[in-house]
Amino acid sequence: MNETMVCAVGNVATQPVYREPASGPSARFRLAVTSRYWDREKNAWADGHTNFFTVWANRQLASNAAASLSVGDPVVVQGRLKVRTDVREGQSRTSADIDAVAIGHDLARGTAAFRRANANANAGEAEAPVTPPRPEPAWETPEADTEIAAPRPRPEHAAVT
Secondary structure, three states: OOOOEEEEEEEEOOOOEEEOOOOOOEEEEEEEEEEEEEEOOOOEEEEEEEEEEEEEEEHHHHHHHHHHOOOOOEEEEEEEEEEEEEEEOOEEEEEEEEEEEEEEEOOOOOOOOOOOOOOOHHHOOOOOOOOOOOOOOOOOOOOOOOOOOOOOOOOOOOOOO
16 A cells, blocks of 8 residues: 655644553654745845644554653654545634654754663553763774865755755
8 A cells, every 4th residue: 555654843832642542652743844945135044934743653652652742842743644524614724634653852952861761661550760971982092194075064955956
């Protein structure tokens, strides 16, 4: 079966709602995705139209999303796009949902500390102690006569013309 897979980068617009029905854990939240464009008159980046998606997560992804996400968090969501049209009170409404396969914080806009989910937490077992971060390994340094190339500067976002 063909499905439309999408990757959306935006911000969490509503606090995730977590439920545990008989079919398994489920969570949903709204995702705001705002386009950006180069405004030639102002010579600066400007916000364009904002699209809103309802993101649905199931099973372990639902539990982890509900425990990890807050309103305003920058995230990347990958999943199956579902577009629906409903008639409510005589008016036709179209909504776009994403059935999420993966959700993560957008590290281009901040940092995150990953904690592996404890698979035994539901079994009532004690959570394993968190191990402290390991020190950086002793990397080899080049010999004195070896020339070191200067790092290349990162290109800025180019304006689309």
